[in-house]
Amino acid sequence: MLSGWIEMSQISRAQVLHVKEMEYIQAARTIGAGNRHIIFGEILPNIMGKMITQIMISIPAAVFLEAFLSFVGLGMPPGSCSLGTLLSEGFKSVLLHPYQLIPSAVLMILLIVGSHLVANGLKKATE
Amino acid sequence: MSKTDVSKKALLSVNDLCMYFDSAGRRIKAAEHVSFEINEGEVFGLVGESGSGKSSIGKCIIGLNRATSGSISFHGTELTGIKSRREYTEKMRDIQMIFQDPMSSLNPKKQVGQIIRDALKIQHIGKDAKERDKMAADAFRRVGIPVEYADRYPRSFSGGQRQRIGIARALAGKPKLVIADECIAALDASVQAQIVNMINEIKKETGTAFLFISHDLSMVRFLSDRIGVLHLGYLLETGTAEEIFREPMHPYTRKLLGAIPRCQCRILLRAANHSVRLSATTLR
Ligand SMILES: Nc1ncnc2c1ncn2[C@@H]1O[C@H](COP(=O)(O)OP(=O)(O)OP(=O)(O)O)[C@@H](O)[C@H]1O
Ligand SMILES: [Mg+2]
Numbered sequence: 001m002l003s004g005w006i007e008m009s010q011i012s013r014a015q016v017l018h019v020k021e022m023e024y025i026q027a028a029r030t031i032g033a034g035n036r037h038i039i040f041g042e043i044l045p046n047i048m049g050k051m052i053t054q055i056m057i058s059i060p061a062a063v064f065l066e067a068f069l070s071f072v073g074l075g076m077p078p079g080s081c082s083l084g085t086l087l088s089e090g091f092k093s094v095l096l097h098p099y100q101l102i103p104s105a106v107l108m109i110l111l112i113v114g115s116h117l118v119a120n121g122l123k124k125a126t127e
Numbered sequence: 128m129s130k131t132d133v134s135k136k137a138l139l140s141v142n143d144l145c146m147y148f149d150s151a152g153r154r155i156k157a158a159e160h161v162s163f164e165i166n167e168g169e170v171f172g173l174v175g176e177s178g179s180g181k182s183s184i185g186k187c188i189i190g191l192n193r194a195t196s197g198s199i200s201f202h203g204t205e206l207t208g209i210k211s212r213r214e215y216t217e218k219m220r221d222i223q224m225i226f227q228d229p230m231s232s233l234n235p236k237k238q239v240g241q242i243i244r245d246a247l248k249i250q251h252i253g254k255d256a257k258e259r260d261k262m263a264a265d266a267f268r269r270v271g272i273p274v275e276y277a278d279r280y281p282r283s284f285s286g287g288q289r290q291r292i293g294i295a296r297a298l299a300g301k302p303k304l305v306i307a308d309e310c311i312a313a314l315d316a317s318v319q320a321q322i323v324n325m326i327n328e329i330k331k332e333t334g335t336a337f338l339f340i341s342h343d344l345s346m347v348r349f350l351s352d353r354i355g356v357l358h359l360g361y362l363l364e365t366g367t368a369e370e371i372f373r374e375p376m377h378p379y380t381r382k383l384l385g386a387i388p389r390c391q392c393r394i395l396l397r398a399a400n401h402s403v404r405l406s407a408t409t410l411r
Contacts, residue, residue: 022231022232022234023226023227023228023231023232024231024232024233024234024242026191026226027224027226027232027246027293027296028249029190029191030189030190030191030219030223030224031216031219031223031246031249031250032212032215032216032219032249032250033249034212037249041245042234045234045236045237046234046235046236
């Protein structure tokens with residue numbers, strides 16, 4: 001979770017470098033636009049779409065990672081409110097009390113599938 | 128065509144311009160002691176093969192490249208020594224540029240009307256938003272793009288239309304000089320002819336001077352009043368279009384002229400003339 005920003009910054013850096021070479025940036029330069037206008041007015045709107053999609057894509061990955069770590073006992077301490085801990089508690093007594101596992105499992109599936117769908121929708125919308 | 132009766136007042140004069148790129152310890156000489164003048168209201172064609180330094184000279188004038196030595200004076204003010212951005216904006220308002228690639232010269236996230244209004248605003252042209260709106264509408268009209276299209280995004284236009292919008296952006300503030308660097312190279316032949324025709328009309332109507340950079344000699348010949356031939360950074364000769372094409376002085380120019388097939392030249396010119404009628408009917 002702490003490492004999530006690395007990929008993000010790599011992607012946005014690559015995007016900026018790509019957009020920076022476009023002729024419309026030169027066009028802005030030739031009429032004397034300042035750095036502030038070029039960064040916020042020309043470059044940022046063009047990389048926003050990609051960045052938002054990237055954030056949305058990284059959400060399910062983060063949820064899954066957290067759940068996984070908690071499930072194997074490396075994440076949140078037992079008793080704290082986390083999908084991973086709920087899952088692992090439920091898993092221990094799944095044969096006797098399956099109702100302890102099912103809601104959290106269903107919730108997790110919905111969360112991951114849902115945010116994937118949102119991410120895909122955003123991707124299509126921003127292209 | 129009245130190619131001789133342009134007023135003989137120099138608008139831009141480039142004197143002894145040198146422009147070097149120092150990269151990886153090697154010095155690339157993009158322009159070597161280049162001197163030429165562009166008079167008010169004339170089209171100056173700059174020709175030469177790829178890598179001869181045409182773009183570098185254009186970028187020096189517009190301020191994207193820094194000249195190594197020499198002077199560029201526009202309307203009597205020296206452009207090479209400008210430091211601050213404010214001063215730059217002040218002085219460069221009357222020089223605009225048309226870019227090569229119509230696909231990347233318009234910001235895809237801005238409506239085309241917005242692109243033009245922003246350009247005017249950055250240059251402090253026009254009193255208020257209303258006036259800038261009107262200027263943008265005028266510019267659209269001049270390049271034959273319906274004003275109603277102003278709130279569309281660049282992706283909904285064809286390459287030729289985008290190039291027209293790029294030209295509208297350059298012309299909106301009524302500049303005195305427009306630098307067109309390979310502005311037709313990315314378009315196909317019939318669209319090239321339309322754009323060249325349009326530039327010709329704009330020149331006649333508004334008296335805007337153009338620095339028309341191209342390696343397409345037939346187009347340069349059609350459009351230019353005077354031509355400069357560039358080779359490996361050296362400006363070999365300058366002269367009126369007729370002089371250059373009828374009796375080229377320099378052997379290199381002769382070689383360059385020999386390289387265009389005569390029939391292609393004629394066909395393109397005919398296409399250019401033809402499309403005057405074509406565009407007039409299709410645009411209404
Ligand atoms: N940013 C740069 N850094 C180093 N060298 C450069 C740079 N830009 C151009 N050059 C070199 O300067 C020379 C002139 O380039 P320029 O782009 O002006 O040519 P050109 O006449 O416009 O060619 P073309 O017709 O292909 O556009 C070339 O040898 C090129 O390699
Ligand atoms: Mg070039």
